[in-house]
Amino acid sequence: MRAYFLAGVILISLVGATQIASANSSLAYEGRRLFVSYCQLCHGPDGRGDGPLAKSMKITPIDLTKSIRARSDTILKKIISGRGRQTITGRDRHNLISDAMPEWKDVFSDTQIDALISYLRFLGSSKHKLLGDPEIGRQLYRQYCQVCHGEEGEGDGIMTTLMEIEPMDHTNPNETNSLSNDILIKSIIEGRGRYMPAWEGILTQSEVEALVSYIRLLSH
Numbered sequence: 001m002r003a004y005f006l007a008g009v010i011l012i013s014l015v016g017a018t019q020i021a022s023a024n025s026s027l028a029y030e031g032r033r034l035f036v037s038y039c040q041l042c043h044g045p046d047g048r049g050d051g052p053l054a055k056s057m058k059i060t061p062i063d064l065t066k067s068i069r070a071r072s073d074t075i076l077k078k079i080i081s082g083r084g085r086q087t088i089t090g091r092d093r094h095n096l097i098s099d100a101m102p103e104w105k106d107v108f109s110d111t112q113i114d115a116l117i118s119y120l121r122f123l124g125s126s127k128h129k130l131l132g133d134p135e136i137g138r139q140l141y142r143q144y145c146q147v148c149h150g151e152e153g154e155g156d157g158i159m160t161t162l163m164e165i166e167p168m169d170h171t172n173p174n175e176t177n178s179l180s181n182d183i184l185i186k187s188i189i190e191g192r193g194r195y196m197p198a199w200e201g202i203l204t205q206s207e208v209e210a211l212v213s214y215i216r217l218l219s220h
């Protein structure tokens with residue numbers, strides 16, 4: 001009895017502690033927010049170059065989901081910030097980045113540029129679509145999932161001290177990429193193993209899809 005009581009006290013104090021600590025989320029998640037405000041007008045919501053402004057300016061930004069694979073982070077930093085952009089070679093068309101691509105050096109901090117690069121890497125490598133709204137997913141994840149899956153999705157939430165099993169690391173792209181959106185949705189709705197609860201009737205389909213999108217961004 002006493003042992004249960006003590007365990008309860010420890011648990012409550014641990015839960016209290018995580019509520020105070022604020023969760024940092026993945027860079028790609030932050031990058032997506034910036035991309036939506038600053039880049040998609042030209043590059044299109046999925047980076048494919050079909051944004052509304054590009055059409056009216058009669059420019060054709062390259063398909064970022066393809067072009068960025070061959071670009072190192074250093075080069076991407078130069079391209080996005082504009083610092084040292086003129087020295088970039090290796091482009092097929094003119095070896096130059098078109099002037100229509102604004103220079104962002106006075107707009108973003110280095111961390112924000114890193115976040116944008118993470119999101120571009122996500123666009124260039126994820127096999128899976130973002131089905132739902134990851135903003136909503138982040139709030140739900142913090143509220144209902146981080147106790148087990150961890151603040152950053154690494155599978156090290158405080159409840160894992162009570163379970164004998166650690167959930168998979170949602171920040172590991174090899175692990176989450178191997179699971180389709182349908183499989184993730186099914187695990188969330190129906191539950192998995194002994195400890196992963198079933199959320200059917202608790203979360204709506206669109207909330208589950210929002211969570212799946214957030215999990216996708218966690219791995220980048």
Ligand code: HEC
Nearest residue numbers: 038039042059061062067068079080097098100101102116
């Ligand atoms: C006003 C339109 C516009 C906006 C806004 C814009 N871009 Fe561009 N971007 C372009 C154009 C045009 C190119 C050049 C395409 C080309 O030369 O093929 C380009 C090129 C790029 C490239 C280089 C692609 C490559 O590999 O050659 C990257 C990376 C890029 N943009 C990222 C961004 C990011 C990140 C943002 C938001 C912070 C952004 N762009 C906002 C128009 C824009």
Ligand code: HEC
Nearest residue numbers: 144145148166167168184187188192193194195196197211
């Ligand atoms: C009580 C602890 C607990 C909570 C709360 C919890 N999970 Fe899990 N979850 C687990 C465990 C443990 C597993 C691994 C199950 C297995 O494979 O046996 C898991 C597995 C999963 C899986 C399957 C893929 C994987 O990571 O193994 C997904 C997706 C998932 N959880 C998402 C969520 C989401 C989204 C929430 C919040 C709505 C959530 N979980 C809440 C414990 C939890």
